[in-house]
Amino acid sequence: MNPERPPNGVLLEVHNISLAFGGVKAIEDVSFDIRDGEIRAIIGPNGAGKSSMLNVINGFYHPQQGSITYKGETRSQMKPHHAASRGIARTFQNIALFKGMSTLDNIMTGRNTLMKKNVIWQALYYGPARNEELKHREFAEHIIDFLEIQAIRKTPVGRLPYGMQKRVELGRALAAEPDLLLLDEPMAGMNVEEKEDMCRFVLDVNEEFATTIALIEHDMGVVMDISDRVVVLDYGKKIADGTPDEVRGNQGVIDAYLGVSHE
Amino acid sequence: MFYREAGQFKTSYIADQSILPIAQDRVFVFGFMAVAFLGVPWFIDSYWANAIFVPFLAYALAAIGLNLLTGYCGQVSLGTGGFMAVGAFATFKLITLFPDLNLIIVILLSGAITAAVGVLFGIPSLRIKGFYLAVATLAAQFFLVWLFNKVGWFFNYSPTGQITMPSVEMFGVLVTGPSASPAARYLFCLGFVVLFALAAKNIVRGRVGRSWMAIRDMDIAAELIGIRPLAAKLSAFAVSSFYIGMAGALYFGVWLGSAEPIEAFGVEQSFLVLFMIIIGGLGSILGSVLGAAFMTLMPIFLKNFMVDGLAVEVVTAKHVEITLMGVLIVFFLIVEPHGLARMWQILKEKLRLWPFPY
Amino acid sequence: MGGEVIFFLEIVISGVMAGVMYALVALGFVLIFKASGIFNFAQGVMCLFAALALYDFMAPGGWVDRWFGFTFPVWMAIVLTIGVMVVVAWLIERLVLQHLVKQEPIILFMATLGLAYVLEGVGDILFGSDVKPLDIGIPQGASDWALDNYGIYVEKLELVAAITGAVLVTILGIFFHRTRIGRALRAVADDHQAALSVGISLRTIWVIVWSVSGIVALVAGIMWGSKSGVQFSLSLIALKALPVLILGGFTSVPGAIVGGLIIGVGEKLAEVYLGPFVGGAIENWFAYMLALVFLLFRPQGLFGERIIERV
Numbered sequence: 053m054n055p056e057r058p059p060n061g062v063l064l065e066v067h068n069i070s071l072a073f074g075g076v077k078a079i080e081d082v083s084f085d086i087r088d089g090e091i092r093a094i095i096g097p098n099g100a101g102k103s104s105m106l107n108v109i110n111g112f113y114h115p116q117q118g119s120i121t122y123k124g125e126t127r128s129q130m131k132p133h134h135a136a137s138r139g140i141a142r143t144f145q146n147i148a149l150f151k152g153m154s155t156l157d158n159i160m161t162g163r164n165t166l167m168k169k170n171v172i173w174q175a176l177y178y179g180p181a182r183n184e185e186l187k188h189r190e191f192a193e194h195i196i197d198f199l200e201i202q203a204i205r206k207t208p209v210g211r212l213p214y215g216m217q218k219r220v221e222l223g224r225a226l227a228a229e230p231d232l233l234l235l236d237e238p239m240a241g242m243n244v245e246e247k248e249d250m251c252r253f254v255l256d257v258n259e260e261f262a263t264t265i266a267l268i269e270h271d272m273g274v275v276m277d278i279s280d281r282v283v284v285l286d287y288g289k290k291i292a293d294g295t296p297d298e299v300r301g302n303q304g305v306i307d308a309y310l311g312v313s314h315e
Numbered sequence: 316m317f318y319r320e321a322g323q324f325k326t327s328y329i330a331d332q333s334i335l336p337i338a339q340d341r342v343f344v345f346g347f348m349a350v351a352f353l354g355v356p357w358f359i360d361s362y363w364a365n366a367i368f369v370p371f372l373a374y375a376l377a378a379i380g381l382n383l384l385t386g387y388c389g390q391v392s393l394g395t396g397g398f399m400a401v402g403a404f405a406t407f408k409l410i411t412l413f414p415d416l417n418l419i420i421v422i423l424l425s426g427a428i429t430a431a432v433g434v435l436f437g438i439p440s441l442r443i444k445g446f447y448l449a450v451a452t453l454a455a456q457f458f459l460v461w462l463f464n465k466v467g468w469f470f471n472y473s474p475t476g477q478i479t480m481p482s483v484e485m486f487g488v489l490v491t492g493p494s495a496s497p498a499a500r501y502l503f504c505l506g507f508v509v510l511f512a513l514a515a516k517n518i519v520r521g522r523v524g525r526s527w528m529a530i531r532d533m534d535i536a537a538e539l540i541g542i543r544p545l546a547a548k549l550s551a552f553a554v555s556s557f558y559i560g561m562a563g564a565l566y567f568g569v570w571l572g573s574a575e576p577i578e579a580f581g582v583e584q585s586f587l588v589l590f591m592i593i594i595g596g597l598g599s600i601l602g603s604v605l606g607a608a609f610m611t612l613m614p615i616f617l618k619n620f621m622v623d624g625l626a627v628e629v630v631t632a633k634h635v636e637i638t639l640m641g642v643l644i645v646f647f648l649i650v651e652p653h654g655l656a657r658m659w660q661i662l663k664e665k666l667r668l669w670p671f672p673y
Numbered sequence: 674m675g676g677e678v679i680f681f682l683e684i685v686i687s688g689v690m691a692g693v694m695y696a697l698v699a700l701g702f703v704l705i706f707k708a709s710g711i712f713n714f715a716q717g718v719m720c721l722f723a724a725l726a727l728y729d730f731m732a733p734g735g736w737v738d739r740w741f742g743f744t745f746p747v748w749m750a751i752v753l754t755i756g757v758m759v760v761v762a763w764l765i766e767r768l769v770l771q772h773l774v775k776q777e778p779i780i781l782f783m784a785t786l787g788l789a790y791v792l793e794g795v796g797d798i799l800f801g802s803d804v805k806p807l808d809i810g811i812p813q814g815a816s817d818w819a820l821d822n823y824g825i826y827v828e829k830l831e832l833v834a835a836i837t838g839a840v841l842v843t844i845l846g847i848f849f850h851r852t853r854i855g856r857a858l859r860a861v862a863d864d865h866q867a868a869l870s871v872g873i874s875l876r877t878i879w880v881i882v883w884s885v886s887g888i889v890a891l892v893a894g895i896m897w898g899s900k901s902g903v904q905f906s907l908s909l910i911a912l913k914a915l916p917v918l919i920l921g922g923f924t925s926v927p928g929a930i931v932g933g934l935i936i937g938v939g940e941k942l943a944e945v946y947l948g949p950f951v952g953g954a955i956e957n958w959f960a961y962m963l964a965l966v967f968l969l970f971r972p973q974g975l976f977g978e979r980i981i982e983r984v
Contacts, residue, residue: 112539136541148536150529152598160522161529165541167522171550174524177517182329185521189328224540391779439965442972445778446712446923450915451968454961465952582912586786593783631798638794644787649772652780 063088069118078104080288092266093279100285102268106234111135137165141230143221145237151210159192162227195223215246235267356498364497371611372504373566378591378603380558386597388551389531394452396584397459401429402563407478418483422564429560430553437552463576479573596654605655690831692937693838697893698914699929701886706923707862708882712782715789717911722792724894724903725800727754747809758887766880807898834896916964925976936960
């Protein structure tokens with residue numbers, strides 16, 4: 053699907069990342085890699101630095117130390133829109149949809165980086181701008197079908213229930229045709245059925261679109277079921293990395309979750 | 316009963332994306348346009364043109380411009396009066412420097428010049444947000460008006476500091492100056508407003524409009540999905556100022572005929588246009604036009620009602636008018652903060668169900 | 674001291690004094706913004722309205738004089754005007770704010786613009802729009818002490834304004850940080866919903882805060898009114914206070930003071946040393962440009978906290 057796919061199978065690698073806000077250390081010297089085509093879970097207790105890690109990967113936070121290698125290109129930091137145009141898309145822990153816009157418009161916004169016609173063509177509308185719009189509309193409709201949200205196409209997203217908003221947000225991220233999809237707690241606050249739906253979408257995205265996925269999730273059942281490999285963070289440090297089975301048996305992980313006093 | 320879209324199916328994305336997807340709406344709008352272009356010119360006299368139609372059209376264009384920036388991109392601006400002044404003075408300079416240039420080109424160029432100035436004053440928006448930005452745009456307002464008042468080159472060193480629009484012909488008909496016919500001036504402005512309202516609608520339903528709205532609704536998320544705040548905000552300032560500049564050109568060239576910067580383009584103008592888009596509806600092109608109509612008509616209505624109807628003294632009437640303006644604004648905000656555009660929408664919803672309540 | 678230096682000092686001092694006057698107006702903005710997140714554009718008109726009411730209580734030919742045949746002494750008039758401002762605050766809460774609780778900031782801002790129109794219109798209808806000299810016994814003219822000892826010209830009225838401003842800020846500081854109501858105010862400022870849920874009455878708080886800024890408006894109105902008479906242009910000092918606000922931050926009381934001083938001094942210096950080169954009358958926009966340039970380097974204002982953005 054993508055000619056830029058690295059030969060060694062590693063899509064993204066973070067090396068020795070450290071991030072601090074003033075005196076607070078959010079991430080300390082963390083390294084791991086994400087292989088092409090896998091589902092990689094990042095887990096850990098609250099405040100472990102998981103969301104900060106995603107923010108570093110797509111350029112929103114700039115780490116004080118370390119570097120990121122993405123598609124064979126190494127850099128210490130990058131701009132968010134650059135990350136987006138290189139194929140990194142994400143969803144957010146607290147839904148960050150554009151509340152005043154419809155579902156369709158939100159998804160179309162995800163394709164903004166792929167659209168090129170300038171404002172004067174847009175003002176004229178008929179001609180190139182319309183053709184471009186239609187081409188991308190078709191793709192957006194493909195995603196709407198995939199996520200089964202046809203009925204709410206024209207509804208302002210502010211009016212949708214929580215679970216639907218999460219789904220639209222996933223749609224917006226998919227619209228960018230990402231190579232790497234970052235999902236920040238895609239199933240938080242959902243009931244069992246909604247979680248099952250979402251799991252199915254995540255697996256389908258991984259299979260049908262061949263998208264590499266990195267996800268943060270608290271539901272261990274879900275993580276163990278769908279992810280290929282898991283990295284565990286605690287207090288900003290990496291404490292384990294491996295297949296779900298390996299991680300499950302790791303003493304450090306058990307301590308972090310069940311609580312052992314930190315001296 | 317007669318306003319139903321049942322049975323109208325969209326079979327292509329083109330049809331689904333049209334501005335007026337419902338057939339009845341299309342009939343209504345085309346009928347309305349026919350009246351505006353073919354009916355009104357027959358009976359328009361100079362009172363109707365000067366007091367109502369021409370100022371309404373100039374303000375409508377300004378309101379559309381400001382709504383693109385404030386309603387769609389979320390950047391509050393109080394510099395509208397200053398930007399209108401740029402458009403007006405650009406028109407004046409261009410038409411006096413190049414008397415043979417076509418007036419339409421002059422106005423478009425004035426818009427372009429205003430757009431450049433707008434981008435310049437829009438640069439702070441990259442670092443400051445919300446009311447800080449609103450206050451910062453006042454810098455543009457005061458600085459520009461001062462500039463046009465002080466630097467003689469802008470008003471061709473006329474001793475009064477006023478600028479006066481020469482008489483200009485379009486297609487052999489005078490459209491500016493004291494001897495232009497009301498119908499010609501009206502049609503000239505109407506043409507501009509209709510064309511550019513359509514262009515604005517096209518912009519906001521496409522990629523650029525979506526990137527503006529994304530910045531408005533959640534700027535961080537917008538940045539993270541690949542929208543550059545720099546490009547989005549500055550393009551909003553540019554397009555908005557382009558509209559406001561053309562509005563200033565019409566306001567000065569076609570309506571006032573002569574203008575003095577402090578009086579004609581003061582900060583009150585900025586507030587007036589802001590009122591128009593708030594009362595009309597933020598983030599709505601139709602709302603901008605409705606708001607402009609409302610704010611143009613209301614003072615005339617109040618004045619006629621009080622001075623002619625109740626025989627109130629003119630000075631007192633002025634004070635009462637100010638008070639009532641304030642009351643009406645507050646009342647409107649309380650009753651329908653989304654403006655006339657939303658009321659129009661609700662009315663249409665009701666009409667769809669009529670004669671049944673649900 | 675040489676003439677140049679004295680001239681410079683005089684400019685700086687008059688700038689400081691003007692700055693205090695600006696700060697007084699800015700303070701009213703800050704109070705309301707802090708407690709309710711409302712950018713109250715009517716603050717300038719509130720100054721005008723308060724000064725008009727005060728004048729009317731004392732002046733021959735005012736409403737009181739016409740109806741009852743006497744006028745109030747200064748201190749009574751001030752107390753009564755404070756009463757008027759409290760009633761105005763209560764009415765504003767009752768008729769406007771209460772109905773706009775969960776609206777967007779811009780809607781509330783526009784509502785205060787509407788309020789400004791109402792107050793201006795009502796003020797004109799009640800009290801007339803002619804210029805009124807306000808004299809409540811603040812000494813005028815040059816301070817002899819400063820002139821005799823240092824040879825510097827200092828306006829007494831401005832000196833009084835500066836002292837009043839300092840006292841007012843101290844009182845407000847104590848009010849905000851040492852009293853129960855002050856704590857509640859700060860709680861409301863942080864989060865309306867959360868404040869409500871711990872049993873703070875939003876409506877009471879709003880009435881209080883609008884009353885307090887009405888009183889601040891009165892003080893500012895007295896000072897400006899004594900200086901240049903009570904007239905419509907008084908309401909335009911709101912526009913003067915805005916650059917002070919963006920410089921000092923919308924929520925910072927010390928910011929309003931320091932910002933006021935910077936703007937006051939900067940403006941006066943620019944007027945004298947820069948004005949002649951560009952044709953004068955730059956005071957309308959210089960303060961804005963100063964604030965704007967400043968903001969480009971420090972977007973959160975002088976005393977604002979750096980915001981960590983998160984998603």
